[in-house]
Amino acid sequence: MNNEKLAGTQITKTIILFLIGSTMVIGTGVEAGRDMWISTLAATFLSLPVILIYCRIASLFPGKDLIEILELNFGKLIGRLLSIPFIWFAFHLAAIVLRNFGEFISTIALPETPKTVPMIIFAFICILAVKAGIETIGRCSQYFILLIAVEIIIVNMLNIPNMEIENLRPLMTLEASKYMQSIFTAFSFPFGETVIFLMLFSSVQKKNSVYKIFLSAIIIAGLIISFTTARNIMVLGPNTMEAMYFPSYSAISRVNIGNFLQRMEIVVTIAFLLAGFIKISVALLAATKGFARLFGFEDYAIWVVPIGLLMVNMSYLLYDDITEMFEWAQKIWPYYAFPFQVILPIGIWIALEVKRMLKEKKQQVEL
Amino acid sequence: MMISKVNKAVLAFLILVIMLTTGCWNYREVEQLAIVAGVALDKNEDGTLQVTVETVDIRGGTQGTYEPEYIEIEGESLFESNRRAIAIGGKRLYWSHAKAIILSKELAEEDISKYLDFLFRDQEAREDIWILVSKDSTAREVLQSTSKFKNIVAFEIDDTMRSQRSLSRFPNIELYEFFDRMFYTNVSPVLPAVCLEEQAGGAASKVGGTAIFKNNKLVGFLSEKETRNMLWLRDEVEGGFYVVDNVMGEGNRVTLEIHKSKSGIKPIIEDDVLKMKADIRIDVFIVEISGGVNVIENPGREILIKKATESIKADIMSTYKKVQDEYKADIFGFGREIDMHMPYVWNEIKNDWDERFQETELVLNADIRVNGTATTRLPLPKGEK
Incomplete structure (x- = not known):
């Protein structure tokens, strides 16, 4: 089970779905108001240096995942200690995204059903997927992305009559600090979250270039997110969009063609849920695999159910209500995620490069 | 993969469970709901909110007909009145098909955000509702005026609003557009006005003119x-x-x-x-x-x-x-x-x-x-x- 291999295109699609998963639902980088779409676009490209560092770490040791790399280079004890933050991050992320979707379902569709019911059902499917392994998740993404692409295209075409390009103007007139903040938020959610793919790259076929996989996924997803944000602003108006918890959902609910083709938001919700399913599954898989490796288990499968159930508990305990969730996602998450997404990877990368250089020098001396 | 006997039994059991125990958590029969068509908001002398709800009473048969049914409630807030309506007639108000909200002039002269927030927030209220300001009569009189073609005044107002393009005598402001304008500091929002006009068979509602708002307060009509x-x-x-x-x-x-x-x-x-x-x-x-x-x-x-x-x-x-x-x-x-x-x-x-x-x-x-x-x-x- 640990020897599964994924084709490059499959993991690219998985990363794309992972990135758009909850971002399409709750939006990111609200600080920049009507220029949000510019700052998400900027965040896409400004996140590339950090993403390149992830790629470099992965490509230095092809076929190995982060925890193996750490153990190999820093010894068993330090390597394992260093991997604990990443495992925690993946686990925490899975719980947060599960809660995002729980709140989403409970707010828009099932306000009188306890949140735990949809969350448990959702988590159950994710546990099944993780048990089935990354290959299954990869193949799911391959089909889901088609469905989602078709839905995005159709819904946006139907929404064209509601779009007012005036809502985007004037461009870039806010204070610079707002843009910085917005870019920072958009970097930490969702682009920086891809750090957990470092824990899964052992499953990618060796012949595929990590750089190609990662960069193309980031750029495609970034364009989709930025376009979706622009659409939301055009349809809803910048003020309403800031006021909405789930702007994409609200924007799609405006579709009304001749009083006949309307109330499509539920159909699109399914697309959101598919992407969310991929995101939670990937995060849960990374957490489980890391956990199993940490304690030296060959097979991670037996840990999926307990960790998955823990995830449900965790996501239930995370926040008191939806207002707290959004406040946390906007104000605390970027700073909380920064060490996991930037500081630790950069530290590890520098250490790896230094070690490699020392090794080469040593070899030269020996020659 | 072979399916063992035990697994087969489990599978059969699960299928049975799914088929026998599904249902909606909070299923509501359509007979249990009062479908809201229009709402009129007035202010009582003691400062409370007077809500008049026009609901659609659907009568079945080969040719379904619908008749208006009015519920009048007093309350402090829109949601309170919305729920108090259950005590009168026993049905819960269902907002998804609401077409028109009529505000009285007195109410609009106060801060209207107080009364409209519910519509901005609630998930059942869709955003294709029209808001109108009653110019010289109470909002309730407008909603209870005689209807010409459709029995339901709110539906007629909806039809009028949709034909705005061939008349250009009142602004065609959708609810979400109005809400978005309320956030701007550099735009004063407007709403269509409605009044009563004497017709054969009684006074009928007539949409025409504009109500001008400044800082969320009605300042006048055009x-x-x-x-x-x-x-x-x-x-x-x-x-x-x-x-x-x-x-x-x-x-x-x-x-x-x-x-x-x-x-x-x-x-x-x-x-x-x-x-x-x-x-x-x-x-x-x-x-x-x-x-x-x-x-x-x-x-x-x-x-x-x-x-x-x-x-x-x-x-x-x-x-x-x-x-x-x-x-x-x-x-x-x-x-x-x-x-x-x-x-x-x-x-x-x-x-x-x-x-x-x-x-x-x-x-x-x-x-x-x-x-x-x-x-x-x-x-x-x-x-x-």
């Missing part, structure tokens, strides 16, 4: 004609008509149907003074000529165009002046135009835009083109004296 002038400055005229009197000599009248209208509005700076420039291009048809005046052939047509241009310009100018002087509210969205076209200028003036708006000059150009005269080439001749 008449139907003024509304059209205002719509020209907002680039929202899509149809309608225009009557020109005394084109050549006395006692004649030409009615023009507006086919297309496009207003280009942008701020300009002339001699260091910020002005608004409006270029309005109107395509019209000559649809009715009375008084036998030949405006189809030249020189009559030239004269008509000139006269109509001047008349439209004068009309728009007078409405603009009235809004500037009387209401002091930027309902045309000029502040936003400046923000869009000259963001740096706007940043300097945005804090005292309120005063500046009253002094901002409007440079107006109108360009009228006659596109056709329906099916005839000549007017009916005028009777000899």
Whole structure:
């Protein structure tokens, strides 16, 4: 089970779905108001240096995942200690995204059903997927992305009559600090979250270039997110969009063609849920695999159910209500995620490069 | 993979469970719901909210008919009244099909955000509801007036609002647009006004005119004609008509149907003074000529165009002046135009835009083109004296 291999295109699609998963639902980088779409676009490209560092770490040791790399280079004890933050991050992320979707379902569709019911059902499917392994998740993404692409295209075409390009103007007139903040938020959610793919790259076929996989996924997803944000602003108006918890959902609910083709938001919700399913599954898989490796288990499968159930508990305990969730996602998450997404990877990368250089020098001396 | 006997049993059990135990958590039969069509909000003398709900009573049969049923509730907030309605008649109000909310004038003169927040927030209330302000009667009287074609007043108001483009006598403001405008500091939102008009069979509701809001408070109304002038400055005229009197000599009248209208509005700076420039291009048809005046052939047509241009310009100018002087509210969205076209200028003036708006000059150009005269080439001749 640990020897599964994924084709490059499959993991690219998985990363794309992972990135758009909850971002399409709750939006990111609200600080920049009507220029949000510019700052998400900027965040896409400004996140590339950090993403390149992830790629470099992965490509230095092809076929190995982060925890193996750490153990190999820093010894068993330090390597394992260093991997604990990443495992925690993946686990925490899975719980947060599960809660995002729980709140989403409970707010828009099932306000009188306890949140735990949809969350448990959702988590159950994710546990099944993780048990089935990354290959299954990869193949799911391959089909889901088609469905989602078709839905995005159709819904946006139907929404064209509601779009007012005036809502985007004037461009870039806010204070610079707002843009910085917005870019920072958009970097930490969702682009920086891809750090957990470092824990899964052992499953990618060796012949595929990590750089190609990662960069193309980031750029495609970034364009989709930025376009979706622009659409939301055009349809809803910048003020309403800031006021909405789930702007994409609200924007799609405006579709009304001749009083006949309307109330499509539920159909699109399914697309959101598919992407969310991929995101939670990937995060849960990374957490489980890391956990199993940490304690030296060959097979991670037996840990999926307990960790998955823990995830449900965790996501239930995370926040008191939806207002707290959004406040946390906007104000605390970027700073909380920064060490996991930037500081630790950069530290590890520098250490790896230094070690490699020392090794080469040593070899030269020996020659 | 082989399915073992145990697994088969488990599978059968699961299928049974799924088939036997599914159902909705909080299933509501349609008979248990009162479908809200329209809502009227009034203010009682003691300050409480008087809510009148027009619900649709669907009667089955081969030809389903629907009749209005009114529920009147007193309460402090809209949601409270919404739930108190259960105690009267025993049904829960269902908001997804609501079409119109009518606010009374007294209520609109207070801060309207107090009453509309529920609609902005609730997930059952969809955003294709129209809000109207009742001009001279209570909102409840409007909602309970006689209906002409559809039995339900709110549905008729919905139909009227949807045909706005061929009338241009009230603004067509959708709920979400109004909400979005409420957030802007540089736009004063407007809403359509509604009043009662005596018809055979009783007073019927009539949508016409504009209610002007400033800082969420109603400050005044525009008449139907003024509304059209205002719509020209907002680039929202899509149809309608225009009557020109005394084109050549006395006692004649030409009615023009507006086919297309496009207003280009942008701020300009002339001699260091910020002005608004409006270029309005109107395509019209000559649809009715009375008084036998030949405006189809030249020189009559030239004269008509000139006269109509001047008349439209004068009309728009007078409405603009009235809004500037009387209401002091930027309902045309000029502040936003400046923000869009000259963001740096706007940043300097945005804090005292309120005063500046009253002094901002409007440079107006109108360009009228006659596109056709329906099916005839000549007017009916005028009777000899």
